[in-house]
Amino acid sequence: MIFLSHVDLIIFSLVVVMTLGFITFFLSKKVNISSIPILIVLGIIFGPVLGFIGRGNATTLFNYVRVIGLVIILFAEGHNLKWPLLKKHMATIGILDTVGLFVTAIVAGLFFSLFFHLPFLAGFLFGAIISATDPATLIPLFKQNKVNENIRTVIVTESIFNDPLGIVLTVLAVALAVPQASSAQFIEAIAKYTTLYPAAVIFFLYEIGISVVIGVILGIVGYWIARKLKIDTFPEIYALSLAFGGFLIGEWAQASGYLVATTIGIVWGNHDIFFKKNGESKKFGDLMESELHFNEILSDFATVFIFILIGATVDLNVFGSALIMGSIVALIVVFVARPIAGLTVLPLRKWSAKEYLFISLEGPRGVVPSALAGLPLSLGIMYKNPVLTQWGEVILAATVITVLESVIIETLWVRPLSKRLLKDSIE
Numbered sequence: 001m002i003f004l005s006h007v008d009l010i011i012f013s014l015v016v017v018m019t020l021g022f023i024t025f026f027l028s029k030k031v032n033i034s035s036i037p038i039l040i041v042l043g044i045i046f047g048p049v050l051g052f053i054g055r056g057n058a059t060t061l062f063n064y065v066r067v068i069g070l071v072i073i074l075f076a077e078g079h080n081l082k083w084p085l086l087k088k089h090m091a092t093i094g095i096l097d098t099v100g101l102f103v104t105a106i107v108a109g110l111f112f113s114l115f116f117h118l119p120f121l122a123g124f125l126f127g128a129i130i131s132a133t134d135p136a137t138l139i140p141l142f143k144q145n146k147v148n149e150n151i152r153t154v155i156v157t158e159s160i161f162n163d164p165l166g167i168v169l170t171v172l173a174v175a176l177a178v179p180q181a182s183s184a185q186f187i188e189a190i191a192k193y194t195t196l197y198p199a200a201v202i203f204f205l206y207e208i209g210i211s212v213v214i215g216v217i218l219g220i221v222g223y224w225i226a227r228k229l230k231i232d233t234f235p236e237i238y239a240l241s242l243a244f245g246g247f248l249i250g251e252w253a254q255a256s257g258y259l260v261a262t263t264i265g266i267v268w269g270n271h272d273i274f275f276k277k278n279g280e281s282k283k284f285g286d287l288m289e290s291e292l293h294f295n296e297i298l299s300d301f302a303t304v305f306i307f308i309l310i311g312a313t314v315d316l317n318v319f320g321s322a323l324i325m326g327s328i329v330a331l332i333v334v335f336v337a338r339p340i341a342g343l344t345v346l347p348l349r350k351w352s353a354k355e356y357l358f359i360s361l362e363g364p365r366g367v368v369p370s371a372l373a374g375l376p377l378s379l380g381i382m383y384k385n386p387v388l389t390q391w392g393e394v395i396l397a398a399t400v401i402t403v404l405e406s407v408i409i410e411t412l413w414v415r416p417l418s419k420r421l422l423k424d425s426i427e
Contacts, residue, residue, distance in 0.1 A: 021304030043311020058312035069302030078265020100341035107337040128173040132166025134366025164259035215263020236294035326401035373399035
């Protein structure tokens with residue numbers, strides 16, 4: 001028997017993950033379906049089923065990939081958010097990404113608690129984790145199935161923003177469930193001057209406000225430094241250092257580093273609009289395009305690791321016992337929680353009933369819920385909290401099931417749904 005050191009085992013796991021990622025994208029392109037369910041299923045097969053990726057190694061890798069990968073993904077996604085369309089639909093997107101996000105978490109959390117016989121705090125933690133929709137699924141999906149630009153912009157832009165906001169909501173849920181966690185300290189400090197729940201609301205609004213401000217400042221300053229220094233060598237490295245630096249500054253300021261990175265990406269992705277008056281050489285514009293392309297490749301790479309490793313960290317016994325109830329909860333997220341959250345935009349009187357229904361039925365869960373799924377379990381183990389560890393196992397299994405079901409259902413029905421509901425809107 002060959003003895004492998006811990007480093008060798010980690011490297012072996014990396015090789016397996018990258019090989020499976022290549023196979024997945026090859027198959028996905030051939031059969032024209034989303035890569036996400038394939039990645040998760042392969043993670044489960046080559047993880048807990050066949051043992052090629054040990055659960056311990058998968059958890060170790062995932063704890064790093066979860067943070068690093070999300071920063072890269074959100075920074076790249078920010079580039080794709082176009083300011084003119086964002087301005088046009090600001091009210092709809094703002095409501096969906098705040099009130100709608102919270103409603104999704106509450107409704108999903110209530111049903112999760114009911115079906116799994118757990119306290120609502122555990123349910124709210126699950127609801128917060130699965131509250132964000134997935135632009136990594138939606139962007140290629142809408143490229144393959146042409147949908148009216150306004151509808152497409154609202155759904156995709158909502159998902160780009162609710163990724164970091166879903167993380168903020170999860171941090172809030174963790175702080176409520178695990179008072180000893182570092183993320184709870186700021187809320188506890190605010191709560192000294194008010195009660196806990198108003199403190200939680202203040203914390204949420206602070207996280208959004210200060211993160212956007214930091215992101216805008218760093219995006220502008222970073223852009224002007226790049227212009228003044230005429231950075232024409234490896235702009236990709238400069239941009240990534242700006243994104244990760246923004247993440248660290250955001251975390252230091254008790255804000256959301258993920259939202260900071262997303263906001264920097266938005267500023268950079270709209271450089272031709274925000275800095276139009278100052279002019280821009282074609283060469284510099286080409287460098288920015290090169291930087292975006294590089295980060296999109298890294299984003300795909302991070303996506304592979306997140307989804308395969310989330311499958312590899314699943315406990316098969318817990319997954320099997322949670323399969324039926326988890327599947328029901330997943331269907332409730334798709335058919336109940338999301339449509340109820342979508343009702344919040346009806347007072348705007350901007351969307352027809354059919355358009356509202358399409359928006360409500362296209363919200364697959366993906367990267368962020370998968371990246372956050374193992375967080376409660378990790379915290380339970382870290383703080384030696386058996387109750388949180390038990391919650392964490394169930395939340396992990398239910399999140400994986402929800403991601404799988406929502407992606408499969410909502411990618412398969414987008415074409416017939418658009419034809420039935422958006423006959424006058426298909427391009």
